[in-house]
Amino acid sequence: MRLAFYGRVSTQRQEKEETIENQLLVVKEKFEKEGHVFVKDYIDENWSGMVLERPDLDQLRLDAASDLWEGIAMYDTDRLSRKYMHLCILQEEFEKAGKQLLFVTIKTPENDEDRLMFGIKGLFSEYERYKISERFRLGKLRKARSGQLIISHAPFGYRLFKKTDKEHTRIEIEPYEAEVIKMIFTWLGEEGCSIREVIRRLTDKGIQPRKSMRKVWATSTINNFIHNETYMGTAYFGKSKAIEPKNPLKIEKYKRIKKTSRVLRPKEDWILIKVPTIITEELYNKVRARMEVNSKFAPKNKKHEYLLTSLVACPCGYNRVGEQGRYYRCSQRIYTFPVKQSCTEGGVDSSMLDSMVWQEISQLLLQKDLILDYYNRWTDSLNAKHNTYESQVKPLERGLDSLERESARYVKAFGAGLLDFQQFQELKVELDNKRLLLQAQISVKKSSADEAKRTHLTEGMVDTYCQFASAALNGLSFQQKQEILRTVVEKVTATQKEAIIYGYIPVKKLNTKEDILNVEQRPIHRNHWIA
Numbered sequence: 001m002r003l004a005f006y007g008r009v010s011t012q013r014q015e016k017e018e019t020i021e022n023q024l025l026v027v028k029e030k031f032e033k034e035g036h037v038f039v040k041d042y043i044d045e046n047w048s049g050m051v052l053e054r055p056d057l058d059q060l061r062l063d064a065a066s067d068l069w070e071g072i073a074m075y076d077t078d079r080l081s082r083k084y085m086h087l088c089i090l091q092e093e094f095e096k097a098g099k100q101l102l103f104v105t106i107k108t109p110e111n112d113e114d115r116l117m118f119g120i121k122g123l124f125s126e127y128e129r130y131k132i133s134e135r136f137r138l139g140k141l142r143k144a145r146s147g148q149l150i151i152s153h154a155p156f157g158y159r160l161f162k163k164t165d166k167e168h169t170r171i172e173i174e175p176y177e178a179e180v181i182k183m184i185f186t187w188l189g190e191e192g193c194s195i196r197e198v199i200r201r202l203t204d205k206g207i208q209p210r211k212s213m214r215k216v217w218a219t220s221t222i223n224n225f226i227h228n229e230t231y232m233g234t235a236y237f238g239k240s241k242a243i244e245p246k247n248p249l250k251i252e253k254y255k256r257i258k259k260t261s262r263v264l265r266p267k268e269d270w271i272l273i274k275v276p277t278i279i280t281e282e283l284y285n286k287v288r289a290r291m292e293v294n295s296k297f298a299p300k301n302k303k304h305e306y307l308l309t310s311l312v313a314c315p316c317g318y319n320r321v322g323e324q325g326r327y328y329r330c331s332q333r334i335y336t337f338p339v340k341q342s343c344t345e346g347g348v349d350s351s352m353l354d355s356m357v358w359q360e361i362s363q364l365l366l367q368k369d370l371i372l373d374y375y376n377r378w379t380d381s382l383n384a385k386h387n388t389y390e391s392q393v394k395p396l397e398r399g400l401d402s403l404e405r406e407s408a409r410y411v412k413a414f415g416a417g418l419l420d421f422q423q424f425q426e427l428k429v430e431l432d433n434k435r436l437l438l439q440a441q442i443s444v445k446k447s448s449a450d451e452a453k454r455t456h457l458t459e460g461m462v463d464t465y466c467q468f469a470s471a472a473l474n475g476l477s478f479q480q481k482q483e484i485l486r487t488v489v490e491k492v493t494a495t496q497k498e499a500i501i502y503g504y505i506p507v508k509k510l511n512t513k514e515d516i517l518n519v520e521q522r523p524i525h526r527n528h529w530i531a
């Protein structure tokens with residue numbers, strides 16, 4: 001039989017000895033002896049078995065449709081996946097394509113009983129994976145509990161001594177940096193300095209932060225010092241844990257690591273480790289208290305109202321911030337402090353810009369042609385989305401089917417005495433949760449498709465809207481105006497001579513007075529115009 005080889009190694013240290021070379025050697029030796037021929041190798045290096053989207057595995061699945069090879073050989077089922085669900089999906093897929101799966105560790109599933117064993121094996125390899133990561137986590141926890149440090153670098157003020165044969169990792173006071181920390185806390189706590197004043201003094205004294213490309217202190221660095229309880233002699237382990245990001249910055253097809261975001265754990269789960277003290281608890285608390293007072297009464301927090309808060313930009317790229325209730329001023333100097341600013345743009349009169357932008361926008365909101373055009377473009381785009389309905393809902397429904405089959409397999413395993421009642425119950429609960437999730441996803445996809453089917457807006461409807469809108473626009477409060485501007489305007493780039501408004505037009509639900517005040521959704525289209 002012509003065979004494809006599939007190999008995978010992850011970065012997990014537990015699997016170091018299972019190199020690709022070893023897998024290749026063992027697999028090829030066994031199956032070539034049996035008279036098979038290898039025609040193509042597929043290798044995913046540094047990929048976790050918990051991730052299904054791997055480049056070479058994808059290629060393998062694509063090639064399964066061709067007659068390049070008749071079977072796939074690998075070391076163990078866990079090379080394909082460490083997730084039971086994934087393993088089932090892959091097994092079924094290859095079986096359907098008429099490709100045989102060969103393993104060194106277990107025999108190829110030929111009948112229902114074998115397939116059941118294959119599934120059970122998958123189940124245990126998933127369990128094993130959790131056990132490994134759990135063991136790893138527990139090991140770290142145990143270290144921390146016994147007072148050992150698990151850090152890769154020491155905070156400013158300390159030096160790290162890495163673990164040796166005789167000693168654990170520890171941190172000790174770095175005398176020069178510790179003096180700097182003491183100085184900073186004293187300035188803040190005893191002399192009532194602001195953070196900017198602290199930075200000015202440090203710069204005057206020629207004291208530099210530890211590693212900084214700009215060789216300049218940032219306010220955030222000083223802020224981190226103020227919030228770092230290590231200086232009082234207490235370090236914490238396990239403050240946060242890794243999760244999958246909710247709003248990823250970029251969508252990547254192939255992702256080695258899924259959990260790239262971090263969230264704080266509840267404080268009672270943190271583990272306290274004693275370290276040498278640099279400042280007293282009294283001084284630390286004094287600084288914290290003072291900083292809170294400062295931020296409450298800082299002049300910049302005095303209430304001035306700007307209609308375009310956080311929407312105005314300077315041509316240099318930095319935001320403009322409202323100042324003294326009179327100007328939108330370029331903020332470059334704040335971010336590059338204490339380096340002198342290079343932007344020479346002056347402040348822009350805030351009340352003038354506010355009223356100009358409001359005039360422009362409120363008129364746009366009453367232009368019939370524009371609204372009609374945008375609305376219809378919007379419904380068209382929704383309809384275009386609807387065309388992908390088939391491709392979006394169908395796979396989910398197939399997923400539901402495969403859950404049913406999985407459920408049947410469990411029942412069989414339970415019947416055959418391969419699972420005890422508790423294991424069976426646990427698996428069933430897990431399955432039910434997956435099913436609920438899929439059903440919810442399906443109903444969401446379906447309802448958005450229904451929404452797209454709604455009829456086009458007529459001219460009469462736009463007329464009605466405009467009547468409502470012009471009456472409503474006149475009686476708006478400051479907050480309501482601000483809300484509308486935030487919905488419609490993306491950015492205003494302003495100089496003393498001209499302003500460019502970049503924005504969106506709200507086109508969803510235009511018929512009532514309430515709706516123009518509560519535009520919920522940012523439409524897809526953008527436009528810009530010059531005031």
Ligand SMILES: [Zn+2]
Binds near residue numbers: 314315317331332343
């Ligand atoms: Zn600027």
